[in-house]
Amino acid sequence: MNGADALICTLVANEVTACFANPGTSEMQFVAALDREPAMRPVLCLFEGVATGAADGYGRMADKPACTLLHLGPGYGNGVANLHNARRAFTPIVNIIGDHATYHRQFDAPLASDIESLARPNSLWVKSADSPHEVSALAAEAVAASLTPPCGSASLILPADAAWLETASEVVVAPRPMRRPPGSDAVEAAARAIQAASRPVVLIGGQACRAEGLAQAARLSAAGVSIYADTFVGRMARGAGVFSPRRMPYFGEMALSELEGVDLMVFAGTTQPVAFFAYPDRPSVLVPEGCATQSLADRAEDAIAALAALADALGAPASGPAQPLQRPDSGPIGPLSAFSAGQAIARHLPEGAILCDDSVTSGGGVAVPAMTAAPHEVLALTGGAIGAGLPLAVGAAVAAPDRKVVSLNGDGAAMYTLQALWTAAREQLDVTAIVFANHAYRILGIELSRTGAGEAGPAASKLLDLSDPRIDWVAVASGLGVPAVRCETAEAFDAAFARAMAERGPMFIEAAI
Template structure:
């Protein structure tokens, strides 16, 4: 058994079932090992940003990591943006990155780079393996690091000769570090803050999962507090039968307004609310200056256990939770605009769907029109690095093949990783991609005033325009093997969305707004 085979066998034995890959020469022995060691599905992506984004989507829905297989430092670099998103989402991802043979490093070959430095910026664990006999054990440790707490990005760098040399040893699984137990002092402090009034429970990450939100809702109902989440959670279980929670908008102005009266903010799996960017003469915090922050549970803590302890402290029970009714909107009529398309999504969203949302500006109406739809999962963009929507949906569809995955996709960010459509076709994944085609970087047009540039010139405006020439989404999708159509009326969108929901397999709808 060579080193590559021992690594694959170690990961398979520990429960890793999928490898998203874009390999090169240095990784070919690892690719060959995927043939010789049964139990690992290998999914090819045409760009490394698709690899890492798909691994993120897979882990969010599967609840466990996939492996990625990346080619040297440049391959890891190409996947960096979506590894940043995975880090911010606290998603367990195990990167396997090839490196030149140990004896070849001294020659500074063209693809030589500082892989450790690139990996270190997004990884909680980085290890480099030079010998076949050490590869299995290193893989077990790297996997445990990825699965510790809520989840981390973990990177294993494998010298080519460690992969091809005989003497590999299959390692036993290593137990990950579980989420930290609640601290009694934090629980008591949170209870006192709730009793003081003007309180909000802000839940995120593990604190925003279904059971945790039900407990948080019960606590809020018992104490008169508000319950909210921020619109950038890795995974929200939403719709009829889930807990009612406010959604704090990402833009600083609306978020500050929503938090203006809060003086006691209990953070459950969430950090302090801040603005995405620093704007001239505006604060970075969106809370009132007199607001006290109480950290009940950090993102890698056991948020559910902390909420159970807090519920006991204040005498709340899950039966006290306020639940969303099943009340989807009526199908709209009239013009095609962000509100009407959001209402269509809310009215027709199928039960148990998974939504990968990279809608950006068009998506600001989606929450209110889908909150009482059929039960579903919603995946946001926690890291803010655009270009994750299409691969995120791809990975989710690999993880839950029996569920309809719907990608609500801005056109500008969609072009970053559009190659993932090819993977959807190759794997026959059940993904409906809806592209909001406003033919601009609309979010940046909106930001001009916020950064003190209310009167941009023609050069600045041209940098935000995607209409010259127009991007042919239908032709692009068909070129990747995905059925596609364009609509520019509300009636056309309703018909296309219904058709896309009814049929399995990858499809794309371009909605011209």
């Protein structure tokens, strides 16, 4: 076998079985080798930002990495923004970045660039397999690196000659790294501090926001501890039967006003909260003055076990509160808004659905009614790089083919990676993509005044506005192969969303809000 075969066999042996790909000439050996290892599922993406965002969605749902297949530095570059989001979601991903043959690198051919420098900021691990004989060992190392808690991207550079040359090397299987168990000192210290505090808060994030983590947090809540969750979490359970913690508000001053009087913050699966952006004369760290802080479990530790141990130490009951199932009785009526769309979504969302949320200013409308919808999971925009919502949905649908995937997007965000719709159509993924079309970067209108930049004049306004021309989302989505409908009333949206939930396959809804 050649190096490309060694790579694919090793990936499959290490349970990496999905490949989100946009290959070029230097990756042709890998592409050809796919026909010799049918256990690897190739998924073509027409832009690398779709491939990396899909790998993020896949990794969040599968708890194991997919691989991406990217064409040298520029191909990797196109994937950077969604790898940034994946880094902030702590998603395991293995990037395979094709490169020129080792002996060709010195000649600075047109596609040559410093791939390592590009890959470093968003990778836990970057290495180049410069010989076919080291491909297998390095691929196994890459998988293990991506799964090393708290998980992230590993980037393996594969020169063309390392792919085409023959090797007799063995396929290497790496042991899966495990999370560190919680430290008993940290648990005891947190229990003591909580008992001594007058208004303690436990802030949870990451793994602690999975259903099992929320169940343990609910026990703490039942014992009188306030529970907050991070604003943006890679994968979070929500809906009926699930404990619903308060969320750290996005705007720092709102967070601090809510936390006023809190004298202890304990962190589980996360670290101290900081403002998304800095603003003149506003604090960066969202911990009230004089409030003590303590880590129960960092992101690499088993935060769920730590919460359970803490609940035990505090003598908390065996279970805590959970949301009741309480769907809106009747469909929303009148003009469509993010809130009425949210009511419709809450009414029809099936159990086990996966919501990929890149809906920016429209997101709040969905979150409240969804709390008491059927139980589901939410994949949030963790790194602030818009353009994740559609790719995440592609990856989540590949990882969880039996679950309905709903993608919520602002129109500005959806424009970033709209090529994902084509992949949803090609693979006939069970994805309902919603674009909230307000024809503006609405969030920036809010942020402009918050940064003290004053009122927007005509030049500034034009940079925040998407209304000229108005994008015809139905035309765009249909053109990319996804059946599409535009809804201008709450009734129409409710009917369209109900239909999308009842059928399988890709569907697009333009929500004209």
